[in-house]
Amino acid sequence: MIGVLHPGTSLVHRTPALVKLALLAVVVTATAFIGSLAWLAATSALVVLLFAAARVPVRVALRQVVPILWVLAFAVPLQVLFGGWEAAAVMAVRLLIAVALAALYTLTTPVSATLDAMQVLLRPFRRWIDADRVGLALALTIRCVPLLADLVREVMEARKARGAEGSLLALAVPVIVRALRTAEHLGEALTARGFDD
Amino acid sequence: MSAAGTAMGEIVFEGVSHDFGDERVLEDVSLVLRERRVGIVGANGSGKSTLARMINGLVTPTVGRVVVDGLDVSRRGREVRRRVGFVFTNADNQIVMPTVREDVAFTLRRHRLEKADAAARVDAVLERFGLTDLADRPAHRLSGGQKQLLAIAAVLVAEPAIVVADEPTTLLDARNARRIAATFEALDERLIVVSHHLELLEDFDRVIVMEGGRVVADDVPGIALEAYRALIA
Secondary structure, three states: OOOOOOOOOOOOOOOOOOHHHHHHHHHHHHHOOOOOOHHHHHHHHHHHHHHHHHOHHHHHHHHHHHHHHHHHHHHHHHHHHHOOOHHHHHHHHHHHHHHHHHHHHHHHOHHHHHHHHHHHHHHHHOOOOOHHHHHHHHHHHHHHHHHHHHHHHHHHHHHHOOOOOOOOOHHHHHHHHHHHHHHHHHHHHHOOOOOOO | OOOOOOOOOOOOEEEEEEOOEEEEEEEEEEEEEEEEEEEEOOOOOOOOOHHHHHOOOOOOOOOOEEEOOOOOOOOOOHHHHHEEEEEEEOOOOOOOOOOOOOOOOOHHHHHHHHHHHHHHHHHHHHOOOOOOOHOEEEEEHHHHHHHHHHHHHHHHHOOOEEEEEEOOOOOOOOOHHHHHHHHHHHHOEEEEOOOOHHHOOOOEEEEEEEEEEEEEEEEOOHHHHHHHHHHOO
């Protein structure tokens, strides 16, 4: 979702965000409860087919899934130890399916479509919840990930340049100060763009 | 004349002072801006950015009042912000959405336009600033110059009558600074630019020089910029 949209005109791209969100919720929930290898194999095949239908290049798809492999590298041995090979395999495949489907959603759905979908979902609660505000909070959360990543990288470079590579203080203080300053600037920019209530 | 006693098309500062905590950053500034392109120069801490922010209502005066098109920015800030767009020094702080197209469209979310109208406006402004080919690219991965163009596009899509830019070329290399300067040159909107790049302001209609929170020179660019050069020499 953080700027990883892979634009296209496939059926997967054209499917409304609400429908995709609903299908994502149903399949991931079902996968969490149904542990049969046949179901997991069929769902895995479906995920591969959907990626192919969306014409997402293999390299782009793998870039989304690879980070979870690091988690599995720690989690699978533990699961083998406490639950056996089969439980570990089921857990790993479930996680891969969930991550791959979520990645497919973000690769094929603009954030603005997600915000619109959220407004539709929250419409029944508009007396109590400001859908615009929830959407804005989501957009800002997504925006802050690359912003903070850049900020941490710059501070780590500065720390290295000063020869203070091991110092947690030299990392934490500038990151916190700059993050707060960035938040203030972002708030000011939002006000200037009319999001001032 | 409007209800506030000022004419449409005027930006009026009436005896404006502003304090940040115990520090006075603007001292009794009175100005009437009617020109199409106005530049503001001054050293760091001279109060020029505070002055510019007041036109958009981002900062309100501690003393005095600022009136834009007859609207007091302290009381009717939201209406003023619909007329006045603001471009910040660091475009990164202005980008909210992940892709270029989405970020430009984000400005219009509060305008309650029909989807087709909003999309047409976004396409037009992307075309105007040569961003069409980058429309689906991640906004935070653009170059500095492209990000500043995006920031300007995201402001202009709302069709403000006045654009205020606070040091829009400060973080850019010479090539990108020239590109942004050329972009400003081509704008039809009224323009108020705070800048350290004096050549950017040479063709403006009026230049205001700030020092220690006060206006120390206010004239055509030739005279005002000469006064500023003498001040910092």
